Amino acid sequence: MSQQYRAYLVGENGVFRSAEAFEASSDESALAFARQFTRHGMVEVWQLGRKIAVLNSEQSWPPQQQQSRPTLTRQ
Template structure:
């Protein structure tokens, strides 16, 4: 299974941290990353490829 990362984005636009997500594909990774959207935007990445940006609004 490919490893994805969900990066938590602060109000200043900088990454505050990340969570590793194991998912079979991009769609599954985005679905799993939705739980980290809690007042912050989240960017989902696979290696050097940005998959999605999940907005907290």
């Protein structure tokens, strides 16, 4: 069963610059998908009101192998 997630690109001043809504089957799958956005900077991953993780670009690029790609839903 898929759950709704959002990946927020965080600017240097700590303010969200953009967001990407997507669906994933688990937190791990959501994090794997959100890692692609870290090439633009720090990314916060949320599932509704629950913060999953903060990804820094130096931790997650180049992207890791993904077993299954979540469904992207743009809003």
